[in-house]
Amino acid sequence: MSLEVPLIAQEAEYRELMLAALGGDGASYRILLQGLTRHLRGYFARRLDPAAAEDAVQESLIAIHARRATYDPSQPFTAWVYGIARYKLIDEFRRMKRRPTVPLEDAGALFAADETSAALARRDAEKLLAALPQAKRDLVRDVKLDGTPIAEVAARTGLSESAVKVTVHRALKSLGGTLGKRHADR
Numbered sequence: 565m566s567l568e569v570p571l572i573a574q575e576a577e578y579r580e581l582m583l584a585a586l587g588g589d590g591a592s593y594r595i596l597l598q599g600l601t602r603h604l605r606g607y608f609a610r611r612l613d614p615a616a617a618e619d620a621v622q623e624s625l626i627a628i629h630a631r632r633a634t635y636d637p638s639q640p641f642t643a644w645v646y647g648i649a650r651y652k653l654i655d656e657f658r659r660m661k662r663r664p665t666v667p668l669e670d671a672g673a674l675f676a677a678d679e680t681s682a683a684l685a686r687r688d689a690e691k692l693l694a695a696l697p698q699a700k701r702d703l704v705r706d707v708k709l710d711g712t713p714i715a716e717v718a719a720r721t722g723l724s725e726s727a728v729k730v731t732v733h734r735a736l737k738s739l740g741g742t743l744g745k746r747h748a749d750r
Contacts, residue, residue: 574599574642575640575641575642577599578596578599578600578641578642578645579637579640579641580592581593581595581596581599582596582632582635582637582641583637585632586632586633586635597625597628597629600624600625600628600645601621601625603645604620604621604624604625604645604649605617605618605621607646607649608620608621608624608649608653611653612653612656616656616660619656620649620652620653620656623652623655623656624645624648624649624652627648627651627652628645628648631648640683640684640687643683643684686709689709692739692742692743693705693739695738695739695742696735696738696739699731700731700732700734700735701735703717703721703728703731703732703735704732704735704736704739707728707732708732708736714728714729
């Protein structure tokens with residue numbers, strides 16, 4: 565069992581190191597690249613043979629260095645790194661002209677390792693929910709995001725089940741209108 569901290573868990577630390585590096589701090593950049601090297605080795609070791617994994621790590625570090633100016637500080641750093649690593653993995657598969665294969669018993673760990681999409685979706689949902697009043701926001705979060713049964717939410721809030729359903733429905737309709745307006749404004 566690895567005691568290594570997942571890359572996503574170190575988001576804040578790595579983001580700060582990247583921002584310092586972009587500001588010209590060479591020591592921060594070295595620390596960042598050393599940390600990323602450990603994470604990338606683990607990422608590629610689960611997917612490639614040892615020699616190909618090391619090549620992919622080096623290619624990823626080169627790409628991170630070459631594209632460091634494209635990092636948008638308003639976005640999660642780990643998503644940016646995983647995106648680069650994913651492209652390097654695809655490049656490696658193409659180079660080797662083979663498809664990735666993983667023993668069935670290891671498949672769960674392979675898919676569990678990358679939580680970027682879920683984290684980004686949760687962040688986007690929270691940004692959208694911020695437009696709602698707190699009471700409606702809590703109801704939508706409980707019922708739709710957390711999957712709490714309506715009866716349980718009704719008992720906890722003192723509302724009837726019908727009132728919870730109607731409030732959640734109206735809140736979602738309001739959010740849909742907000743999204744539609746944003747889309748039309750583009």
